[in-house]
Amino acid sequence: MSDAVSAEKIPVTVLTGYLGAGKTTLLNRILSENHGKRYAVVVNEFGEIGIDNDLVVGADEEVFEMNNGCICCTVRGDLIRILGGLMKRKGRFDAIIVETTGLADPAPVAQTFFVDEDVQKHARLDAVVTVADAKWLSERLKDAPEAKNQIAFADVIVLNKTDLVSPDDLAEVEGRIRAINPYARLHRTERCRVELADVLERNAFDLDRIVDLEPDFLNPGDDHDHDHHGHDHDHDHHHRGHSSHGHGGMKHYHDEDMQSLALKSEAPLDPVKFMPWLQGLVAKEGQKILRSKGILAFKDDDERYVFQGVHMMLEGDHQRPWRDGEQRLSRLVFIGRDLPEQAIRDGFTACIAAS
Amino acid sequence: MSGLGAERPERIASVADQVAAIALKAPATAVHFLGERAVFVGSEKTCTLAAPDGTPQPVTVTDGAILCTVSDGMRVVLGCDDGRVVSLDADAAVTTLATDAKRRWIDCVALHKDGTLAWSAGKTAFVRGRDGAEKSWEAPSTVGGLAFAPKGVRLAVAHYGGATLWFPNMTAKPERLDWAGSHLGIAFSPDGRFVVTAMHEPALHGWRLADGRHMRMTGYPARVKSMAWCGGGKLLATSGADCLILWPFGSKDGPMGKEPMMLAPLTTRVSCVAAHPTQDILATGYEDGTVLLVRLPDGAEILARERDGDAIAALGWSASGETLALATEGGAAGLLKIV
Numbered sequence: 230m231s232d233a234v235s236a237e238k239i240p241v242t243v244l245t246g247y248l249g250a251g252k253t254t255l256l257n258r259i260l261s262e263n264h265g266k267r268y269a270v271v272v273n274e275f276g277e278i279g280i281d282n283d284l285v286v287g288a289d290e291e292v293f294e295m296n297n298g299c300i301c302c303t304v305r306g307d308l309i310r311i312l313g314g315l316m317k318r319k320g321r322f323d324a325i326i327v328e329t330t331g332l333a334d335p336a337p338v339a340q341t342f343f344v345d346e347d348v349q350k351h352a353r354l355d356a357v358v359t360v361a362d363a364k365w366l367s368e369r370l371k372d373a374p375e376a377k378n379q380i381a382f383a384d385v386i387v388l389n390k391t392d393l394v395s396p397d398d399l400a401e402v403e404g405r406i407r408a409i410n411p412y413a414r415l416h417r418t419e420r421c422r423v424e425l426a427d428v429l430e431r432n433a434f435d436l437d438r439i440v441d442l443e444p445d446f447l448n449p450g451d452d453h454d455h456d457h458h459g460h461d462h463d464h465d466h467h468h469r470g471h472s473s474h475g476h477g478g479m480k481h482y483h484d485e486d487m488q489s490l491a492l493k494s495e496a497p498l499d500p501v502k503f504m505p506w507l508q509g510l511v512a513k514e515g516q517k518i519l520r521s522k523g524i525l526a527f528k529d530d531d532e533r534y535v536f537q538g539v540h541m542m543l544e545g546d547h548q549r550p551w552r553d554g555e556q557r558l559s560r561l562v563f564i565g566r567d568l569p570e571q572a573i574r575d576g577f578t579a580c581i582a583a584s
Numbered sequence: 585m586s587g588l589g590a591e592r593p594e595r596i597a598s599v600a601d602q603v604a605a606i607a608l609k610a611p612a613t614a615v616h617f618l619g620e621r622a623v624f625v626g627s628e629k630t631c632t633l634a635a636p637d638g639t640p641q642p643v644t645v646t647d648g649a650i651l652c653t654v655s656d657g658m659r660v661v662l663g664c665d666d667g668r669v670v671s672l673d674a675d676a677a678v679t680t681l682a683t684d685a686k687r688r689w690i691d692c693v694a695l696h697k698d699g700t701l702a703w704s705a706g707k708t709a710f711v712r713g714r715d716g717a718e719k720s721w722e723a724p725s726t727v728g729g730l731a732f733a734p735k736g737v738r739l740a741v742a743h744y745g746g747a748t749l750w751f752p753n754m755t756a757k758p759e760r761l762d763w764a765g766s767h768l769g770i771a772f773s774p775d776g777r778f779v780v781t782a783m784h785e786p787a788l789h790g791w792r793l794a795d796g797r798h799m800r801m802t803g804y805p806a807r808v809k810s811m812a813w814c815g816g817g818k819l820l821a822t823s824g825a826d827c828l829i830l831w832p833f834g835s836k837d838g839p840m841g842k843e844p845m846m847l848a849p850l851t852t853r854v855s856c857v858a859a860h861p862t863q864d865i866l867a868t869g870y871e872d873g874t875v876l877l878v879r880l881p882d883g884a885e886i887l888a889r890e891r892d893g894d895a896i897a898a899l900g901w902s903a904s905g906e907t908l909a910l911a912t913e914g915g916a917a918g919l920l921k922i923v
């Protein structure tokens with residue numbers, strides 16, 4: 230598990246989204262607006278960006294398997310090379326945006342930041358931002374697994390073209406998004422008119438910032454208890470809207486194959502049991518787990534431990550001392566496909582330290 | 585292995601005080617020699633020529649980043665992110681040798697001793713002979729590294745899934761050397777019998793060209809970024825471990841089933857190696873800023889730079905072997921006369 234994030238590392242935002250959803254509009258805004266920041270942009274189609282900038286670099290989306298022979302353990306080989314080249318011009322830009330094609334799986338991009346030592350030394354993954362078309366997303370979620378991946382992976386979702394759908398349809402598509410990923414920040418926009426500060430430099434992958442993400446990431450919101458599993462003490466599905474929007478009548482969906490699973494324990498965890506369990510879980514089920522995050526209270530440990538992962542790759546560290554009066558609650562979230570829910574919950578329960 | 589860096593200066597001879605500092609405007613990523621003049625290659629825009637007395641002469645070679653470099657001792661060839669391949673000679677003359685039609689980044693360059701030039705942009709490898717004729721070959725993925733064979737015009741191209749030997753002047757089909765994974769650096773052994781790649785994972789892979797037999801060279805804690813042939817071409821020295829790693833290539837089986845020799849251990853990793861052109865001495869740079877001159881085969885050491893936490897980015901010997909040039913990631917640089 231790796232070290233803490235250095236402030237000097239260049240933040241990298243990964244911009245995903247289906248063709249036509251509005252990624253290019255957002256990119257052009259980022260490149261043309263006067264926000265005082267300089268961006269280097271890695272694009273997959275040169276022609277789409279209407280701006281002549283020598284810090285716009287074309288990419289080939291070369292996905293390389295790592296030598297463990299596992300199909301989910303992949304990195305973007307071209308990105309390693311491009312980030313290396315861009316670092317030769319460090320000082321000429323403040324941040325990097327990596328655009329992926331509409332069909333791309335965000336995992337290889339994210340995993341590049343977990344495995345490559347040189348990339349880790351100079352850059353840090355800031356957030357995965359997914360631009361989605363309010364009009365077409367519901368359809369794409371039915372027929373395109375990559376659209377589902379991009380929603381599941383997102384830290385920030387820009388739900389664009391909301392002016393083209395009825396309030397009912399909008400509630401429907403938001404319900405479908407939340408069924409897959411209740412933890413991302415969701416912004417409703419027209420023509421990608423979103424505050425850039427809501428999209429860029431989110432620090433969503435920063436272990437030190439998990440504390441600040443709590444309202445978004447672990448806010449119980451309008452909880453639904455699912456007592457049918459008999460695990461009401463450690464199980465709730467979170468269905469939560471962005472704080473600036475009312476979602477009184479939000480539709481409630483269960484996605485057939487992509488879910489999120491939240492676990493909680495008020496009793497401290499046994500680190501000797503928990504760490505091997507978590508590592509074993511992602512080693513065994515990592516192909517199904519797209520994202521994982523957690524804040525953990527270990528027995529006889531006065532510091533919070535935080536972790537996050539992508540498929541089989543994890544990073545974690547002690548974050549800070551628990552504050553006086555702060556409830557020492559352990560919370561974990563998994564987003565994935567066909568998650569073995571009962572097995573995960575049983576495994577987690579077994580990690581609670583004997584009192 | 586009780587190689588604590590702090591103990592070394594007391595135990596071993598030091599010539600660190602004889603290094604003449606060179607003032608660079610920006611850190612160098614590579615260093616070559618053109619005669620007795622050192623060329624410190626910056627990460628963007630500028631190379632700095634340094635006379636034997638240390639006087640620096642900055643030369644602008646591009647407006648952008650310098651992505652790769654190679655030298656044959658007559659000229660320094662640079663691949664840039666503005667799509668140009670340029671050369672710099674000892675008189676500070678800059679010549680554009682090639683410009684990519686799509687202005688793609690030039691990721692790799694290689695020089696044959698007969699003057700043939702190779703470069704790559706994306707998946708395409710290009711070769712230009714002395715007669716000026718240009719040929720290209722499409723690799724299956726982005727080219728990770730280029731190297732000419734010591735004899736004949738044969739170019740080894742590293743890529744994802746292995747390497748390919750391409751004969752630009754012959755109609756023969758390129759010869760594929762398979763091995764799963766991403767291959768970056770590439771080198772022929774000086775006798776031309778082996779090809780070795782530095783992989784993206786912390787390992788080298790080798791092929792015996794006579795029969796394609798594989799050689800896995802693993803056990804590194806970090807990726808190998810620097811390799812140098814030494815010991816009369818029978819040893820391959822590498823970075824990537826907390827000591828100098830030397831793989832034996834002298835026998836007909838190369839390092840197959842053999843352990844590497846390990847010299848000069850410190851509590852930090854080797855970042856850079858450079859073989860003396862005539863004697864069995866390896867300049868070895870470390871991530872903590874130490875430079876040791878390591879003698880083969882007994883491993884006797886002389887301290888050439890004391891550690892200061894500033895990782896060694898580049899080392900290079902003049903063709904005469906009289907001068908060692910060194911550069912750090914932080915921008916320090918120097919010349920050491922070995923008499």
Ligand SMILES: [Zn+2]
Pocket residue numbers: 299300301302303515516540541
């Ligand atoms: Zn995997």
